Amino acid sequence: NAGVTQTPKFRVLKTGQSMTLLCAQDMNHEYMYWYRQDPGMGLRLIHYSVGEGTTAKGEVPDGYNVSRLKKQNFLLGLESAAPSQTSVYFCASSSAYYGYTFGSGTRLTVV
Protein backbone atom coordinates (compact mmCIF):
# COMPACT_ATOMS: atom_id res chain seq x y z
CA ASN A 1 0.00 0.00 0.00
CA ALA A 2 2.35 2.71 -1.28
CA GLY A 3 -0.03 5.71 -1.34
CA VAL A 4 1.81 8.67 -2.89
CA THR A 5 5.41 8.17 -3.98
CA GLN A 6 7.71 11.06 -4.83
CA THR A 7 11.06 10.81 -6.56
CA PRO A 8 13.73 11.92 -6.02
CA LYS A 9 13.83 12.55 -2.27
CA PHE A 10 16.78 14.96 -2.46
CA ARG A 11 18.37 16.93 -5.24
CA VAL A 12 20.92 19.71 -5.64
CA LEU A 13 20.72 21.72 -8.84
CA LYS A 14 22.84 24.48 -10.25
CA THR A 15 21.14 27.69 -11.30
CA GLY A 16 19.76 27.31 -14.80
CA GLN A 17 19.54 23.53 -14.77
CA SER A 18 16.29 21.74 -15.37
CA MET A 19 14.70 18.77 -13.66
CA THR A 20 11.45 16.87 -13.30
CA LEU A 21 9.91 15.77 -10.02
CA LEU A 22 7.83 12.62 -10.27
CA CYS A 23 4.69 11.82 -8.30
CA ALA A 24 2.80 8.55 -8.47
CA GLN A 25 -0.35 7.48 -6.59
CA ASP A 26 -1.96 4.06 -6.44
CA MET A 27 -5.32 5.05 -4.90
CA ASN A 28 -7.14 5.86 -8.15
CA HIS A 29 -7.58 9.47 -7.00
CA GLU A 30 -8.90 12.02 -9.48
CA TYR A 31 -7.18 15.05 -7.97
CA MET A 32 -3.47 15.66 -7.65
CA TYR A 33 -1.52 18.67 -6.37
CA TRP A 34 1.98 20.06 -6.12
CA TYR A 35 2.85 22.24 -3.11
CA ARG A 36 6.02 23.86 -1.93
CA GLN A 37 6.71 24.39 1.76
CA ASP A 38 9.01 27.12 2.97
CA PRO A 39 9.74 28.25 6.55
CA GLY A 40 7.25 30.89 7.67
CA MET A 41 5.18 30.58 4.49
CA GLY A 42 3.34 27.33 4.96
CA LEU A 43 2.17 25.17 2.08
CA ARG A 44 1.70 27.02 -1.18
CA LEU A 45 -0.05 25.45 -4.14
CA ILE A 46 1.97 25.45 -7.35
CA HIS A 47 -0.26 23.55 -9.80
CA TYR A 48 -3.03 21.03 -9.52
CA SER A 49 -5.02 18.61 -11.66
CA VAL A 50 -8.66 17.57 -11.43
CA GLY A 51 -8.28 14.65 -13.81
CA GLU A 52 -6.13 12.94 -16.40
CA GLY A 53 -5.02 15.39 -19.09
CA THR A 54 -6.02 18.50 -17.12
CA THR A 55 -3.90 20.95 -15.14
CA ALA A 56 -4.48 24.32 -13.52
CA LYS A 57 -2.36 27.03 -11.92
CA GLY A 58 -2.23 27.47 -8.20
CA GLU A 59 -0.93 30.26 -6.04
CA VAL A 60 2.74 30.24 -7.14
CA PRO A 61 2.98 28.72 -10.66
CA ASP A 62 5.73 30.87 -12.16
CA GLY A 63 8.84 28.94 -13.13
CA TYR A 64 7.08 25.56 -13.02
CA ASN A 65 5.24 23.39 -15.50
CA VAL A 66 3.22 20.22 -14.95
CA SER A 67 1.78 17.35 -16.89
CA ARG A 68 -0.74 14.63 -16.11
CA LEU A 69 -0.68 12.25 -19.01
CA LYS A 70 -1.77 9.30 -16.87
CA LYS A 71 -4.23 9.38 -14.00
CA GLN A 72 -1.74 7.97 -11.51
CA ASN A 73 1.16 10.30 -12.35
CA PHE A 74 1.69 14.04 -11.90
CA LEU A 75 4.99 15.55 -13.03
CA LEU A 76 6.42 18.88 -11.93
CA GLY A 77 9.08 20.46 -14.14
CA LEU A 78 11.56 23.21 -13.47
CA GLU A 79 12.86 24.49 -16.80
CA SER A 80 15.56 26.83 -15.50
CA ALA A 81 16.10 26.47 -11.77
CA ALA A 82 16.63 29.56 -9.62
CA PRO A 83 17.81 29.82 -5.99
CA SER A 84 14.29 31.05 -5.08
CA GLN A 85 13.04 27.57 -5.95
CA THR A 86 15.01 26.02 -3.11
CA SER A 87 12.25 24.41 -1.08
CA VAL A 88 10.59 21.20 0.01
CA TYR A 89 8.11 20.01 -2.60
CA PHE A 90 5.12 17.89 -1.69
CA CYS A 91 2.80 16.04 -4.01
CA ALA A 92 -0.68 15.11 -2.80
CA SER A 93 -3.71 13.31 -4.16
CA SER A 94 -7.34 13.12 -3.12
CA SER A 95 -10.78 11.93 -4.01
CA ALA A 96 -13.63 14.45 -4.19
CA TYR A 97 -14.84 14.17 -0.61
CA TYR A 98 -11.89 13.50 1.63
CA GLY A 99 -8.60 15.00 2.68
CA TYR A 100 -5.29 14.77 0.93
CA THR A 101 -2.73 11.99 0.99
CA PHE A 102 0.73 13.53 0.82
CA GLY A 103 3.98 12.09 -0.37
CA SER A 104 7.11 12.24 1.75
CA GLY A 105 8.52 15.24 -0.09
CA THR A 106 11.46 16.23 -2.27
CA ARG A 107 14.11 18.49 -0.78
CA LEU A 108 15.49 20.65 -3.56
CA THR A 109 18.46 22.98 -3.24
CA VAL A 110 19.38 25.31 -6.08
CA VAL A 111 22.89 26.74 -5.83
Next chain:
Amino acid sequence: QKEVEQDPGPLSVPEGAIVSLNCTYSNSAFQYFMWYRQYSRKGPELLMYTYSSGNKEDGRFTAQVDKSSKYISLFIRDSQPSDSATYLCAMSLNTNAGKSTFGDGTTLTVKP
Protein backbone atom coordinates in the same frame (compact mmCIF):
# COMPACT_ATOMS: atom_id res chain seq x y z
CA GLN B 1 -4.59 39.22 4.98
CA LYS B 2 -4.51 35.46 4.64
CA GLU B 3 -7.73 33.50 4.16
CA VAL B 4 -6.72 31.10 6.94
CA GLU B 5 -4.89 32.28 10.04
CA GLN B 6 -3.19 29.95 12.48
CA ASP B 7 -1.12 30.80 15.54
CA PRO B 8 2.38 29.54 14.68
CA GLY B 9 3.35 28.89 18.28
CA PRO B 10 5.55 27.22 19.25
CA LEU B 11 3.42 25.59 21.88
CA SER B 12 5.04 23.54 24.64
CA VAL B 13 3.00 21.50 27.14
CA PRO B 14 3.71 18.77 29.71
CA GLU B 15 2.72 15.20 28.97
CA GLY B 16 -0.91 14.55 29.84
CA ALA B 17 -2.06 18.12 29.18
CA ILE B 18 -5.05 19.05 27.06
CA VAL B 19 -3.95 20.90 23.94
CA SER B 20 -6.08 23.34 21.99
CA LEU B 21 -5.06 24.32 18.47
CA ASN B 22 -7.04 26.92 16.59
CA CYS B 23 -7.60 28.49 13.18
CA THR B 24 -9.71 31.36 11.98
CA TYR B 25 -10.79 31.97 8.41
CA SER B 26 -12.41 34.69 6.38
CA ASN B 27 -14.20 32.84 3.56
CA SER B 28 -17.68 31.88 4.73
CA ALA B 29 -18.03 29.53 1.73
CA PHE B 30 -15.67 26.96 3.23
CA GLN B 31 -17.58 23.74 3.94
CA TYR B 32 -14.93 21.09 4.59
CA PHE B 33 -12.40 21.39 7.40
CA MET B 34 -9.32 19.27 7.94
CA TRP B 35 -6.47 18.89 10.39
CA TYR B 36 -3.12 17.46 9.35
CA ARG B 37 -0.16 16.41 11.48
CA GLN B 38 3.34 16.81 10.12
CA TYR B 39 6.35 15.27 11.80
CA SER B 40 9.73 16.81 11.18
CA ARG B 41 11.03 16.10 7.66
CA LYS B 42 7.88 14.15 6.75
CA GLY B 43 4.80 14.86 4.67
CA PRO B 44 1.57 15.99 6.33
CA GLU B 45 -0.88 13.23 7.24
CA LEU B 46 -4.62 13.66 7.58
CA LEU B 47 -5.87 13.55 11.18
CA MET B 48 -9.44 14.76 11.05
CA TYR B 49 -11.94 15.59 8.32
CA THR B 50 -15.22 17.32 9.09
CA TYR B 51 -18.06 18.76 7.10
CA SER B 52 -19.83 21.98 8.14
CA SER B 53 -20.32 22.87 11.81
CA GLY B 54 -20.15 20.58 14.79
CA ASN B 55 -17.79 18.25 16.62
CA LYS B 56 -16.03 15.07 15.57
CA GLU B 57 -14.13 12.81 17.91
CA ASP B 58 -11.48 10.20 17.11
CA GLY B 59 -9.72 8.72 20.11
CA ARG B 60 -7.85 11.47 21.92
CA PHE B 61 -8.57 13.99 19.16
CA THR B 62 -11.65 16.20 18.83
CA ALA B 63 -12.24 18.57 15.95
CA GLN B 64 -14.68 21.42 16.43
CA VAL B 65 -16.07 23.74 13.77
CA ASP B 66 -17.98 26.95 14.48
CA LYS B 67 -18.97 28.38 11.12
CA SER B 68 -20.83 31.32 12.66
CA SER B 69 -17.55 32.52 14.18
CA LYS B 70 -15.37 31.22 11.31
CA TYR B 71 -13.31 29.36 13.88
CA ILE B 72 -12.08 25.77 14.05
CA SER B 73 -10.26 23.94 16.80
CA LEU B 74 -8.43 20.69 17.40
CA PHE B 75 -8.28 19.36 20.94
CA ILE B 76 -5.80 16.71 22.01
CA ARG B 77 -6.53 14.99 25.31
CA ASP B 78 -3.88 13.25 27.41
CA SER B 79 -1.14 14.56 25.14
CA GLN B 80 1.88 12.33 24.54
CA PRO B 81 5.46 13.08 23.45
CA SER B 82 4.58 11.31 20.19
CA ASP B 83 2.08 14.14 19.51
CA SER B 84 5.01 16.54 19.11
CA ALA B 85 4.64 17.77 15.54
CA THR B 86 3.38 20.66 13.46
CA TYR B 87 -0.40 20.75 13.07
CA LEU B 88 -1.90 22.28 9.95
CA CYS B 89 -5.51 23.27 9.52
CA ALA B 90 -7.02 23.24 6.04
CA MET B 91 -10.36 24.01 4.50
CA SER B 92 -12.05 23.77 1.14
CA LEU B 93 -15.19 24.83 -0.66
CA ASN B 94 -17.87 22.41 -1.75
CA THR B 95 -15.59 19.55 -2.75
CA ASN B 96 -11.92 18.88 -3.34
CA ALA B 97 -12.47 19.71 -7.03
CA GLY B 98 -10.11 22.63 -6.77
CA LYS B 99 -7.91 22.98 -3.76
CA SER B 100 -7.69 23.25 -0.02
CA THR B 101 -6.39 26.35 1.70
CA PHE B 102 -3.90 25.62 4.46
CA GLY B 103 -2.92 27.46 7.59
CA ASP B 104 0.80 27.90 8.21
CA GLY B 105 0.85 25.38 11.04
CA THR B 106 1.33 25.35 14.81
CA THR B 107 4.37 23.58 16.20
CA LEU B 108 3.61 21.55 19.33
CA THR B 109 6.09 20.02 21.73
CA VAL B 110 4.87 17.65 24.46
CA LYS B 111 7.49 17.26 27.17
CA PRO B 112 7.75 13.98 29.13
